[in-house]
Amino acid sequence: MFAAYAARIDRDQPLNGLELGERPEPEVRPGWTTVTVKAASLNHHDLWSLRGVGLPEGRLPMILGCDAAGIDEDGNEVVLHSVIGQTGHGVGPDEPRSILTERYQGTFAERVTVPRWNVLPKPKDLSFEEAACLPTAWLTAYRMLFTNAGVRPGDSVLVQGAGGGVATAAIALGKAAGLRVFATSRDEAKRKRAVELGAVEAYEPGARLPQRVDAVIETVGAATWSHSVKSLRPGGTLVISGATSGDRPAHAELTRIFFLELKVVGSTMGSKDELEDLLSFCAATGVRPLVDDVLPLDRAREGFERMASGELFGKIVLTTS
Numbered sequence: 497m498f499a500a501y502a503a504r505i506d507r508d509q510p511l512n513g514l515e516l517g518e519r520p521e522p523e524v525r526p527g528w529t530t531v532t533v534k535a536a537s538l539n540h541h542d543l544w545s546l547r548g549v550g551l552p553e554g555r556l557p558m559i560l561g562c563d564a565a566g567i568d569e570d571g572n573e574v575v576l577h578s579v580i581g582q583t584g585h586g587v588g589p590d591e592p593r594s595i596l597t598e599r600y601q602g603t604f605a606e607r608v609t610v611p612r613w614n615v616l617p618k619p620k621d622l623s624f625e626e627a628a629c630l631p632t633a634w635l636t637a638y639r640m641l642f643t644n645a646g647v648r649p650g651d652s653v654l655v656q657g658a659g660g661g662v663a664t665a666a667i668a669l670g671k672a673a674g675l676r677v678f679a680t681s682r683d684e685a686k687r688k689r690a691v692e693l694g695a696v697e698a699y700e701p702g703a704r705l706p707q708r709v710d711a712v713i714e715t716v717g718a719a720t721w722s723h724s725v726k727s728l729r730p731g732g733t734l735v736i737s738g739a740t741s742g743d744r745p746a747h748a749e750l751t752r753i754f755f756l757e758l759k760v761v762g763s764t765m766g767s768k769d770e771l772e773d774l775l776s777f778c779a780a781t782g783v784r785p786l787v788d789d790v791l792p793l794d795r796a797r798e799g800f801e802r803m804a805s806g807e808l809f810g811k812i813v814l815t816t817s
Contacts, residue, residue: 497518497519497520497521497605497606497607498516498517498518498519498605498606498793498794498816499516499517499518499519499559499604499605499606499793500514500515500516500559500560500561500604500605500793500796500797500814501514501515501516501517501519501557501558501559501560501604501605502514502515502545502546502551502556502557502558502560502597503515503556503557504553504556505546505547505548505551505553505556506546506547507547507548510543510546510547510804511546511797511800511801511804513546514546514560514796514797514800515557516793516794516796516797519557519559519601519605521607522601522605522607522608522609523601523609524609525586525609527585527586527611527612527613528586528609528610528611528612529568529569529609529610529611529612529615530568530569530607530608530609531564531566531567531568531569531574531576531607531608531609531610531615532566532567532568532606532607532816533564533565533566533603533605533606533607533608533816534564534565534566534567534624534628534815534816534817535564535565535566535623535624535625535627535628535790535813535814535815535816536561536563536564536565536603536604536628536793536813536814536816537563537628537629537632537633537661537811537812537813537814538561538799538800538803538811538812538813538814539562539563539632539633539661540660540661540738540740540803541562541595541597541632542560542561542562542597542604542800542803543800543803543804545558545560545597545598546560550594550595550597550598551597551598555598555599558597558601558602559597559601559602559603559604559605559608560597560602560604561596561597561602561603561604561605561608561814562578562595562596562597562602562603562631562632563576563578563603563628563629563630563631563632563633564576564603564608564628564631565618565622565624565625565627565628566608566624568615572617573617573618573620573624574615574616574617574618575615575616575617575618575627575628575630575631575771575775576596576603576608576610576614576615576616576631577614577615577616577631577768577771578595578596578603578614578631578632578765579593579594579595579614579765579767579768580593580594580595580596580599580600580610580611580614581593581594582767582768583613585611585612585613585614586610586611586612586613586614587611595632595765596608596610604793604796604814605793605816606793606816613768614768616768616771616772616775618775619775619776619778619779621778621779622775622778622779622784624815625787625790625813625815626778626784626785626787627775628813629661629665629785629787629811629813630771630774630775630778630785631771632661632765633660633661633662633665633811634661634665634669634774634785635765635766635770635771635774636662636665636737636763636764636765636766637662637663637665637666637669637713638665638669638766638770638773638774638777639763639765639766639767639770640662640666640713640735640737640763641653641666641669641670641673641675641711641713641735642673643763643766643770644733644735644761644763645710645711645713645733645735645761646711646733647670647673647675647710647711649673649674649675650674650675650676651675651676651710651711652675652676652677652678652707652709652710652711653666653670653675653676653677653678653709653710653711653712653713654677654678654679654680654705654709654711654712654713654724654727655667655670655677655678655679655680655690655695655712655713656679656680656701656712656713656714656715656716656720656723656724657680657681657715657716657720657740658679658680658681658686658687658689658690658693658695658698658809659681659683659686659689659690659806659808659809660715660740661810661811662713662715662737662738663679663713663715664690664693664786664809664810664811665785666713667679667690667693667694667695668693668694668783668784668785668786669777669783670694671693671694671695671783672694672777672781672782672783676696677694677695677696678695678696678697678698678699678705678709679691679695679697679698679699680698680699680700680701680702680703680720680723681698681700681701682700682701685809686698686809687699687700689809693786701716701719701720701723702720702723705727708727708728708729708732709727709728709729709732710728710729710732710733711728711732711733711734711735712724712725712727712728712732712733712734712735713735714734714735714736714737714738715736715737715738715739715740716738716739716740716741717736717738717739717740717741717742717743717745718739718741718742718743718744718745718746719741719742720741721745721747721748721749722745722746722747722749725749725752725753725758726749726752728756728758729756730756730757730758731756731757731758731759732756732758732759733758733759733760733761734758734759734760734761735761735762735763736760736761736762736763737762737763737764785810785811786809786810786811787810787811787812787813788802788808788809788810788811788812789802789808789812789813790812790813790814790815791812791813791814791815792814792815792816793814793815793816795814796814799812799814
């Protein structure tokens with residue numbers, strides 16, 4: 497079957513390790529099921545995999561891709577939860593959890609196999625392309641907002657780095673949930689798009705907000721950390737799920753954090769129950785993932801190049817037919 501896969505690790509030039517071509521059919525395992533992939537979306541996790549983060553050379557070649565929507569063996573339209581071993585289903589209770597492509601072959605292929613427990617029904621109202629955007633970036637944003645930040649309708653939120661998958665998801669979900677959302681971006685066009693997506697206003701990084709917010713959604717890291725901390729009201733919550741600009745800020749702002757009793761919460765992915773809630777939320781509210789572009793799988797390299805350059809707003813989706 498045709499697939500996009502990591503053939504080698506290159507920490508400095510990750511796309512040097514990306515190959516497109518034929519790979520073996522998925523391995524049949526007890527308690528697992530094979531899904532015919534209709535659409536799969538790119539995540540920065542795929543770039544990190546090509547750098548060897550979470551993917552040692554001994555597991556190569558590895559088909560990339562965490563997210564997918566497709567057709568299961570019984571003909572049902574489904575969405576995949578990409579965290580394997582979260583409860584032991586399909587792998588046993590002692591195996592540590594992992595994301596597809598870390599231990600098991602991923603979704604950038606015509607077919608993928610996952611534990612049956614990891615398969616969820618796709619809402620009829622969502623296209624395959626839309627549904628394929630949800631299990632990583634959108635699930636991450638959903639957990640950050642509603643589980644870890646604990647925000648409620650009427651609360652205010654700052655989303656750093658508008659344009660990335662998690663950030664755009666947080667803006668759209670926040671708007672649909674009745675939050676007052678502010679956003680930042682270095683790019684004027686992306687700031688405009690953020691407002692169109694649902695932000696009350698979008699600013700350059702570091703700009704003073706009209707009010708201190710209840711929560712900050714942080715995926716940028718070092719470049720925006722100080723601004724994130726300073727933008728919180730006393731007792732507010734900063735939720736971080738990434739550090740694309742580095743994980744060592746020049747100023748940790750420890751005095752402000754303890755004096756204002758701020759909360760800093762790490763967040764990674766989400767549970768199957770949260771993905772089920774997210775699918776229901778999208779179906780009920782009409783909010784949909786913002787798709788920047790849809791490409792056939794054999795043009796996956798173009799999608800990777802755009803994601804690596806940061807020249808996108810929303811998600812890039814790969815289709816198999």
